[in-house]
Amino acid sequence: MSDTTMPHDSSEPLRRAIGERYLQYALSTIMHRALPDARDGLKPVHRRILYAMRELRLSSAGGFRKSAKISGDVMGNYHPHGDAAIYDALARLAQDFNVRYPLVDGQGNFGNIDGDNPAASRYTEARMTAAAEALLAGLDENAVDFRDNYDGTLQEPVVLPAAFPNLLANGSSGIAVGMATNIPPHNIDELISACLHLIKSPNAHDETLIDHIPGPDFPTGGVLVEPRASIVESYRTGRGSFRLRARWEVEDLGRGQWQVVVTEIPYQVQKSKLIEKLADLIQSKKVPILSDVRDESAEDIRIVLEPRARTVEPEVLMGTLFRLSDLEVRFSLNMNVLIDGRTPKVCSLREVLRAFLDHRREVLQRRTQHRLDKIAHRLEVLEGYIIAFLNLDRVIEIIRTEDEPKPVMIAEFTLTDVQAEAILNMRLRSLRRLEEMELRRERDSLIEEQKDLVALLASEDLQWKRIAEELRAVRKQFGRHTVFGERRTGFSEAVEVAEISLEDMIEREPITVICSRMGWIRAMKGHADLSQPVKYKDGDEGRFLFHAHTTDRLLLIDNTGRAYTISASALPGGRGGGEPLRLMIDMPNESELVMLFPHVPGQKRLIASTLGDGFVVLEDDIVASQKAGKQVLNVRAPGRMALCRPVEGDHVAVIGENRKMLVFPVAELPVMARGKGIRMQSYKDGGLSDAATFTLSQGLSWPFGDGKTRTVTEAELAEWIGRRATSGRMAPRGFPRDNKFPR
Template sequence: MSDEPPHNPPDAPDPAKGPQDQTLSEPLSRAIGERYLTYALSTIMNRALPDARDGLKPVHRRILYAMRELRLSPTGGFRKSAKISGDVMGNYHPHGDAAIYDAMARLAQPFVMRYPLVDGQGNFGNIDGDNPAASRYTEARLTSAAEALMEGLAENAVDFRPNYDGTLTEPEVLPAAFPNLLANGASGIAVGMATNIPPHNLHELIDACLHLIDSPNARDDTLVSIVPGPDFPTGGILVESAESIAEAYRTGRGSFRLRARWAVEDLGRGTWQIVVTEIPYQVQKSRLIERLAELIDQKKVPILADVRDESAEDIRIVLEPRTRAVDPEALMGALYRNSDLETRFSLNMNVLIDGRVPKVCSLKEVLRAFLDHRREVLLRRANYRLDRIAARLEVLEGYIIAFLNLDRVIEIIRHEDDPKAVMMAEFKLTEVQVEAILNMRLRALRKLEEMELRTERDNLLAEREGLTAMLADERSQWKRIAEQLREVRATFGKSAPGGQRRTTIAEAAEAPVIDYDAMIEREPVTVILSKMGWIRAMKGHQPLDAELKFKDGDGPGFALHAETTDKLMIMGSNGRFYTLSVANLPGGRGMGEPLRLMIDLPNEAEAVTVFPWRADTRWLVASTEGDGFIVKADDMLGQTRSGKQVLNGTALLCRPIAGDHVVTVGKNRKMLVFPLDELPEMARGKGVRLQKFKDGGLSDATLITLAAGLSWLDPAGRTRTETDLSEWLGKRATAGRMAPRGFPRDNKF
């Protein structure tokens, strides 16, 4: 033996050194980068993206293979889902059993899979969004479609690899008798990339494959004419334009607009209702009903009166219009815009080519990947069959020699000590042939058996000749693939149960724009806004000083007359104007509802004034600092809950423009009168200085006609009028003079 010390690689830890000395250092950025890249590649290759050849992710492939190993054929019995997910986890997929069961349940859901791969017995979830029952309560077996995906696994059709612990083997990809990637679709989110593929009609996909076999250079437009769009298991109506669909299939990216299917049901006497029978793909029915109920509650679609779910096995959602005069198309158009009765399905055909390279593929590239895989499967199965034929022919030749020399063979077996060696030497037989002869049953030694052996040999020779000829001719190979595809089409195509196209392709008819205001019945109301911000609308024009009930600690704030067709304007102290429809205000029977639930009025802001909006009017707005300007009514209107910012600063008042002069009074009780035309008209801003103050700010402002003078109520409730205002008349932004004798102590006009 050599006396030299054992040689260690440069990076290998030295056993003679301690743990501290064996630590390797590397930059943090490189360490994180390498580890994150490893994780990203693992997610892309082994979890999130489907294989273009069989359309499956590893977890789905392992579930189907494990069920095949359990012999759960479509015609056999069911097994507990817990047993299936346990076998998958223990043998092939070392992840959580809940994740495996969820993936298996999805394969069994007919509202998710266009061609389910698992036949479930028990509660596997529903279109309302309810989860499947626990795996111990449900049972499952394979479907015919899943069996077609695995046809040829026992004939060396695909490569196998060791499982995670090296004790078993699993297929790298399934033989896939049909283009499952497009037939059932796929979705997944990897690192830095995602995939989203809708389901399609199998009959159309196979027609496209056959066309691609006949014309390998077929144009994308031709393939799109054969596969006009997705075919969702939940049906619906595809309303995307033909040009947009063609572009999506050509590039592998795009989106499809999908609508619910509905019909008008006549109830007699001129009344009717809308019945929705199919909803868009991946929309939970319960969430859809909740959203429609919210629209009714929030009065966002006033022409919708009620929604009912009358679904049993089939979907039946009933929509009742507010009145019989409503146009059904207009009602559905409004619901398309405000609910999931219309959705968009994004297409992103990002798949693994040959199980290794992620690529965004066109429709043609995906079908080509499937056909190339089918050709490889065909060649491998043919070669496997040739090997089996050769082995069987060898045995048959031995049987025939034994039959021709039957008496001598029996004599050798009866009298020789080593009959095997004697027979091999005397008849020039191989070891395999002699073993087969020695294992032959006595009942096979009849005259008829020899004829059957010769017939079988001739049939095998003819089959071998046909397979050899096919392997030598590529055209014959594609012909055989086409025959196989036609067989699959006959099994799962249009003539099979459920094989007809479910999603209709149609042009999107633009729904008419609804004038909701024209549909609201015009009625007088009295709007009450309490001191604490609770708002309500009482029927009729009630006296504005009438006694009203309020919550404890609350009291009157604003009261005004309006009509149900009016828009209510609320100016906040933050300078924003908020718009509410009077028809949407709560009724006057209770105490109303908090205003802040209807508009986004901050907690620190208060309502400064409330008034019904009128077109072609102008308003004076002013801040507590004494700045202001004139704003048009159109510039106040806001379309959202957050309102519209008009006045920058702390808002004090908003007065309608009437007269020719502005009168302001400060907290210092100095009053100023100046011409209205000195104020600018603006849509938004701080404005200009109204009155000059040494300290304090603006208390109030009003508009008058100078010739008529200024009127106010004195403390005794009598009206007093000052007609000669020359003492207070001046330029805008001057200090003014003390208010006239008897002016209110609160400095309010």
């Protein structure tokens, strides 16, 4: 019987297996997808796009190629991911509203600030910009390391040489596993100025660098309103945020008319969604002082905002919109980057610039060594050429007569293999006398250059001097005097304005409010004589009639204890029968109006149910912000809301349907915003009929026939004064038969 080797399974704890695999995924996401390299400011996909475009020879002065061809090469050669993701990354590099210094020059529809997507890759074309070429400069000179691509058939750069600090110039954002990054764009001129200062003073503090880099410079402009102290702290720690506002101006239309024109909107805000939000604020009346918004943009941003009233200050209008819309945003700063391409770290401004400068020094050293190697090789060849010229006839003879001239020449003239090969490959036209003189000149020139390069490699000071010269050349190419170089984002202090409401815009005018028993309401101009008769619809009669002003808010309370609020300025005019109250508020059909009165801020009111429960409430707590109102008095059926009277005195007089009256101090009632209240008077039969507050020292008064007034003095009221929640005594002689106190 033959032995057979049975397969066996290896096992490991699930926790460890999942942990190891998730860690590998996390590291891959952090290093190869989401976080940019501090040296060139690029993620792998962007680096591969630029390198593939270079391989396709799509220079800034050359022709365009289809974006589909570029993304296809990137996917096939370097980046084995979806072509849609690659094209999206390529398109973003071409969007001048997203990238401060575009690295791709796009031809065709690459999207717009409204949020529209780019056209398909088969329709658009692209090439590199001069800024992209500056990032790639030096790749042929061994400036950086190369590594195998994903299938080992090609080589790709680990990092680009980067002639300018692209990480800060164009910014970056990304979400990795357990960490994220968000870096705003900056101005190249200011970045290079800070780099030059850091070269001169390597121990410079972040506060000093901010003298050169006052803040981000967004491609869409806008105005930074972040305090300097906050900016300094953000750059020092690598975390923080910047308040960015739209840029706006006031256009005078003559005759006191004006409108606001927004010319720049905050970074990464889609204009179409901003317009929709502003229109929604108008529709919902959250900004009553804004009348209309229009988008008159062409190539430049032009959003027109019309105020509802010209008496409003433009600063007040804009201050309100800054609070409620994306005309003001907060751009967060999280400078989480890969140091040396391996280690994620939240860096300060100084650390990021230091990483770039150290990278530039390494690039300079590698390029210098590469040039020295080239010079050494060329000098070796030149020495061989010169020997050949000095022995030209013998060289020609050896070549003509020897089957293997190379070993003979090496032995006879003491040449190296490289020199002998170069002589044998020399063209006949080079055998002119003039060529020898040129070769000697070239040799002398190369020897001089070699001395300089050796000195450069040996001196750190010379290296930093050379780096400073290169940075100045870049500043000349992309600085403030160029098309992209001028700073776009301004600075200002955030002037906060008080929020303005619709009532603030209404002119204060006297009115007379008229409400019928059937709930039809209107307002007559002026304070009319309340004793004069008022016309109502057939079958209707008066219920509430009082003086108010257009700036007042009217409070309504129904028999369920629910309170509603309407603006006096919203009432229909006095002509005609008015409009039903139920069109202005969402009062249920089964509810009935109990009280209607103008709101007096700070005023206290006695509120009670027919069950005899009540409390004191502030009118400010009755005001409702929604049409559906707010519950104030909790009433249990069969009880209902009985009264809502202003508190004017130190005692309460309560009378029941049984005509028993009780007097007790107001202080015994709690002040509440909402609730059932506490028992004011107890009843065997019936319930509460009415209640009123009065000053005990002045007595209790009520009308008593033929215009006379009956007053019960403090001494006479002694028998009715008792403890709250007792039944009381029969009302004084002459009390109104309807059991109601005067209003």
